[in-house]
Amino acid sequence: MHLVITSAEDATAHLLCERLGGQVLRVNWEAWEQYDIEIDAHGFRLSDRYGREVTNTTLGNILWRKPVPSVSRTQGERWYGFQEFRAGVTAILGEVRRQAPEKLLVDPERLARTDRFHQLRTASRHLTTPNWVYTSTPSRGNWCGRRWVVKSMAGQPIPYSGPPDRVMFTRAVDPGDLADGWPWLVQELIDAPYDLTVVYVNGVCFGFLLERAFLPGLDWREAIGTQLADSGWRPVTLSAGVEKALRDTMADLELRFGRLDLLAHDADCRDVVFLEVNANGQWAWLDIDGRHGVMEAVVRFITASNDPVA
Template sequence: MKELDANGVLRFNIDKPVDFAWDFHRNGFRVINKTSGKEITEKTLTSFYLRKPMYFDLIDVPKHGCVENWRREETDELFADFFRECQSRGLVALVRSQNNKYGKLRQLLVAEKYFHVASWHFFHGELSEELKRGRWVAKSMTQTPIGTDKVFFVKEVDPCALDLSYPWFVQERIEGEEEVTVVYIDGKTYAANASRDSFDGEDSRKSIIVNPTAWPKCSLSADDERAIRGFMNETGYRFGRFDFIRKGGELWFLELNPNGQWAWLDEKNENGLVTLVADAIKAEDRQHRDRPSRQGPSPSSRAALP
């Protein structure tokens, strides 16, 4: 499909990442074809046509994953999330996404309106100047397994030491006082926190895994609540678990887990979290029961049911 290039379209081959470099960040993006020198940025993009990502060099993925599969999944998700963002801005051509998921890229873009957000980059092939100074942590867009006995935890890295032939997601390290996680349940919130003193990189996480401990419930300010509701209203999610770092008394956004785990925060329902979730389920259930379609499916659709 090189003819696309000859017809005024910048073609990005997801299965030939070695030919391309990219950098998506809070102020825009740049994708460049390193062989032709053609590039596209937030200033020049007017339309995005996404073909289904395909890899002709199929690989056998081991049960616990492998780094090549991780690379592909991370790259697919980045460009799929970017495509959904372009769709929301009226910039896609021919093909439309059937969901409005907010992946890590889109979440960070929305979060800028409501919270403090540390600088971030999704990049490959080239290192921007910003990444050559400061402290950064490596994260992942997906939870794609990377190999036996391996987990891609958040880890502090020197971006200059990263192999640029892989796709990377890094964020500036936030020096805060505590971590705050907030479960949002259809308009209600439940917050818990843990002092940063109890975390020291991956080693502390290992200790938490070995000895899981619920974080104590904490309160949120009216501004915190307003920001959380604003984010959820804009994204359309009705449930999720936020992760923040509190620094100088203010929330710094890390991510929203749209179906994040929550029961570990109040396993015995001593603080009412289980009741909050159960009440929300029952409230929606009442709506389902009150629907006119409660009368039952039509004969034709009934026949289609298993």
């Protein structure tokens, strides 16, 4: 039995667990009351109300789906119960990491060490990357001769700026106009006609291309929910050179799974620029009906045989 740790609002997990059927126990950790957990000197057990159960002797693989939703502190005892349940699940992950790390397909500890700057430095060994700087004193920068954008590092909404709370998408800026005293990620603006996103599944690359001419701004995420963002991506065959560069980058980052964001100067994607890796992001919208092989590749990745945790 495989284990998917996620939250109730995760649409990608909905599609994935449908394909996995009875092979998976899905834990929506903010709904912690719906699960039984037991950890003792001999191992662990997690089960749901439908009778699905994972133990240290029956565990296949674990997919950590970035379960962001939590429980509000205003819920008092329920918030406390959630914190205790989360600590228990984290302890299970820790034991699997020590005993059988290959079973953690997406490891939260690894993700914490794969920050944006590490990604850019690593990718620059194999791919073209934009110039960038993270600074709280933009007034001191030497910005002449290039165009720039400002990006969010954390990608978090700004509280009380909505509703809904606003997100800072990628924006073209003159860095000299940015206020000192605030941390800014400033990156060279790359004028390219295509967005390229690549779903990387254990060494296999699935590329998808989007024409930027139809976007309302620089950041394609601003179009999410529109027909363009939802269905404008088309599969593309990557050159052997680009695929090797992507595999080498992911190997250096010690990641087996992720969605890479790049820009492409040509429709054949031979001239590309690396932007970032989302090591645990959404990807199912690119292959909802399974025609492009991504969903099947992820299912195979999750269900690959490993020995049980001792």
